[in-house]
Amino acid sequence: MDSDSSVLLVTSNFPPEIGGPAKFTADFANWLTESDVSCTVLATAPTSSNTSLGVIQVNLVGRDLRIYKRVIRTLLVIKKFRTKKKALVSGLFYEALLSKICFRFSYIAKVPSDIVWDRARNNGATGLDVDSFQGNEKGVYRL
Numbered sequence: 001m002d003s004d005s006s007v008l009l010v011t012s013n014f015p016p017e018i019g020g021p022a023k024f025t026a027d028f029a030n031w032l033t034e035s036d037v038s039c040t041v042l043a044t045a046p047t048s049s050n051t052s053l054g055v056i057q058v059n060l061v062g063r064d065l066r067i068y069k070r071v072i073r074t075l076l077v078i079k080k081f082r083t084k085k086k087a088l089v090s091g092l093f094y095e096a097l098l099s100k101i102c103f104r105f106s107y108i109a110k111v112p113s114d115i116v117w118d119r120a121r122n123n124g125a126t127g128l129d130v131d132s133f134q135g136n137e138k139g140v141y142r143l
Contacts, residue, residue, distance in 0.1 A: 006038040008081045010107070012091030014043035014058060020118060021091045024110070028088070029056050040085065042077050044070070044092070071095055079103050 011025040025041060032039045033055050040057040048062035061073045074095040081087075082099065087107035089096040099105035117133045120126040126133055 006085045008085040008087040009041045010089040
């Protein structure tokens with residue numbers, strides 16, 4: 001990416017909350033900023049807020065809102081950034097799809113793989129790829 005690039009990260013949760021999407025998004029946002037790529041995070045949280053963690057802008061949509069208000073607020077944030085940024089979606093897939101339909105929002109989706117393998121790999125407990133970890137080296141059980 002060039003130095004003028006920026007990325008919108010869309011996820012279901014973000015630290016201090018815990019979970020796979022929160023950890024992935026925080027790690028990826030830090031990597032982007034270390035690579036001189038600006039990024040904005042859109043996530044859900046117990047209550048709505050806009051904040052920044054260093055140079056990372058964080059837009060949190062409150063889960064305390066009724067679902068339709070939460071979806072509308074999420075869509076409005078995505079609409080604001082849709083033309084200026086590249087987007088990686090690792091949560092809020094329904095809202096991302098609605099944005100695609102309503103605003104021609106282009107994005108790349110990171111679909112979670114094997115959660116146990118992800119955790120083992122991130123903790124250094126395995127060096128195996130996901131197929132070997134699951135015992136599917138020959139692709140017998142592949143979809």
